[in-house]
Amino acid sequence: MSMFRTAAALLMLSATASLAQGPVLYETEGDFADIAGAVEDAIINAGLVIDNTSHVGAMLNRTKADVGGEKDIYTEADVFSFCSAVVSRKVMERDPHNIQSCPYGIFVYELADAPGKIVVGHRDYAAEDLPEVQDLVAGIVDNALN
Numbered sequence: 001m002s003m004f005r006t007a008a009a010l011l012m013l014s015a016t017a018s019l020a021q022g023p024v025l026y027e028t029e030g031d032f033a034d035i036a037g038a039v040e041d042a043i044i045n046a047g048l049v050i051d052n053t054s055h056v057g058a059m060l061n062r063t064k065a066d067v068g069g070e071k072d073i074y075t076e077a078d079v080f081s082f083c084s085a086v087v088s089r090k091v092m093e094r095d096p097h098n099i100q101s102c103p104y105g106i107f108v109y110e111l112a113d114a115p116g117k118i119v120v121g122h123r124d125y126a127a128e129d130l131p132e133v134q135d136l137v138a139g140i141v142d143n144a145l146n
């Protein structure tokens with residue numbers, strides 16, 4: 001195996017291991033719209049712009065019959081994508097490969113079989129050696145839920 005292919009394989013294994021970490025989850029009770037709105041407000045109040053809101057729950061509900069889905073997963077589920085120029089510059093100057101973590105995401109969902117219990121979460125950026133990103137997203141979630 002060439003040196004390049006070996007290095008590429010090692011990088012892929014490293015990335016797979018990083019991404020295999022479980023998410024950081026916060027559970028609360030309440031109305032999905034209120035909590036999702038609080039997360040959205042916390043992102044904006046941190047001076048950040050939401051690049052995209054993915055309505056994952058609506059997409060899965062809409063396509064369930066088309067893809068042979070057997071059960072409802074979420075009553076609602078959204079993912080907010082955003083980035084921070086300050087934090088991104090810091091982590092990407094340290095390692096340009098950290099581009100893979102941008103944009104950052106915070107998800108909010110309510111399971112179909114647990115109405116009223118809302119989960120807010122994000123990737124475990126600390127496990128990816130991105131403590132600055134971890135601090136940013138954890139602070140946003142903390143502001144949203146408290």
